[in-house]
Amino acid sequence: MTPLFFNINAKNQEKLLYTLEAHTFTFPKNTRVLTAIKEDNIIGYVVYGYMQITRTDYNGNMTIIEELKEDEVFGTSLSSLNNLEYEIVTKEESKIVILDYNRILAEENNKLPYFYQFFKNLLEITSNKILEKNERIEILSKKTIRDKLLEYFRILSEKLGTKNLHLSLSFTELADYLAIDRSAMYRELKNLKEEGFIKSEKKKITLLY
Amino acid sequence: MTPLFFNINAKNQEKLLYTLEAHTFTFPKNTRVLTAIKEDNIIGYVVYGYMQITRTDYNGNMTIIEELKEDEVFGTSLSSLNNLEYEIVTKEESKIVILDYNRILAEENNKLPYFYQFFKNLLEITSNKILEKNERIEILSKKTIRDKLLEYFRILSEKLGTKNLHLSLSFTELADYLAIDRSAMYRELKNLKEEGFIKSEKKKITLLY
């Protein structure tokens, strides 16, 4: 269940979805979601699938801002999607639910009993996004490729609760996410392997320290 | 006025402060605020002064996470301050107001008419923090020192609405914020100056492009 509905029973969830004019979409792989839905002040969550929030700068460089997996929440207020360079791309077929953010803010809704809980959830989710951003900043602040990789692995390992990591990003994407050159990253990954810090096979990485 | 009280009249502000058990503190320069107030689930804002949220990692490296100027909001939900490595340090004498975050979330308050507005403000502020984090990520993702500096200047200039920038960070702090070596940064700053991209005198920098 999406954290957006934490502590809200099924009946009230339905009411909420109705009140907030929820729309459900299913998109095939590699669809530009924002372009497709054309609305610009929304909150959404992923029912199933996998998407990435990306940004393309004036030089045409694309960066992955965020990954979106099942149940995760995205939207205007969460990621500055009002800015045109941002896009959400499905990396596999994905089903999403979109809510009208203006309705969330509308005064008349605040009397609904479950609405306060919904609002709290939204605040909680938004706060957690900040933590994630701080983590990424932590990674990007490391000076060497090695330290960036190790910090990325450390955080991922902490989240998964295991030293057996399965990367959701491709190497090309990971290099992009860590803001380093792909081939240089690969070189360092090999070094880490040779020096016995990690074992790796394709996208499965085991931390040996 | 702090954005926390946007659209809330003076009378209701007072009620709110009372209900949420506001406490006011004034700290001299270089005080560790979190250590001083000892509470760990709080929202606060700066009445006057200047503070920095910092993080120290296991190697003892200190990083500036965020700057806090007059009216700006900080707190548990905004910056993961529950983590012990984080600290807020006054860089000049600062007066702050602290609110109990548990009270903000308490169910009984949601009937108060101005409370919904308060909550909206909090969500708005939290969302804006994400934008700021994204900006910093944008900067840190640049590959060269030059590009990091220029991106930092670009964003700052956009915020201030002028090409005459006055740095609030010292060079040592700025290097830290950009996650680059201070002397290397200085070298690049000199290059930018020589090549006519900027003029600079102490902490005043003028963009010439």
Next chain:
DNA sequence: AGTATAATGTTGCAATTGCAACATTTTTAC
């Protein structure tokens, strides 16, 4: 199934950067 396209490996080399080690200036603290 077969081809186009994208991702993964690999390497040499030049450019950028971090680091160490200073001198000098500014700020802080008593």
Next chain:
DNA sequence: GTAAAAATGTTGCAATTGCAACATTATACT
């Protein structure tokens, strides 16, 4: 007011990294 501490300048050099340019899989598409 003065000593100590911190910040600002400056430079040479070694280490790291980005980049270009490939070969080799793997994946996607019709």
